[in-house]
Amino acid sequence: MTLHRASVPVLLVDTYPGxxxxxxxxxxxxxxxxxxxxxxxEGLADQPPDRLLAATRDELYNALVCTRLAPELGRERVYQLAPSADHLLHSETGVSRDLRGKVLGDGGL
Incomplete structure (x- = not known):
């Protein structure tokens, strides 16, 4: 909402109405x-995004969204919240840097 109040065009997308x-x-x-x-x-056809911030609690989903939309938006325009410290340290659950969006924030965000 801070970006919206600063007159930055935003669109929040979520599956849950609440x-x-x-x-x-x-x-x-x-x-x-x-x-x-x-x-x-179809919902985005009239207002294609310029940038993406994947900000769910699921690091793997965020990476999937960034991977899917990076070819359309450009890799430099897709971001995801920083993975938690345990994901950064755990080689089996972490996501390859090449498959993520640009990391925004730190693991505590």
Whole structure:
């Protein structure tokens, strides 16, 4: 909502309507859809994103979204929250740097 208040165009996408309720009430544009679905693709057709921030609690999902949209947006325009410290240290659960978006923030965010 901070970006919206600063007049930065944003669109929040989530599958759960409850997650979007506060943003909608504040006038932030939202789209209720699974970001990798055809429904989201159609919903974004009129307003294609310029940048992406994948900010779920699931590092692997964030990486998947970034990997999927990087060819369209450009790798320099896809970001994801920094993985938690345990993911950075655990070789089996961490995600290859090549498959993630650009990391935003630190593991505590």
């Amino acid at each position: 997650a979007l309720r506060t943003a909608r009430a504040a006038g932030v544009p939202t789209l209720q859809a699974e970001l990798l679905s055809r429904e989201a693709e």
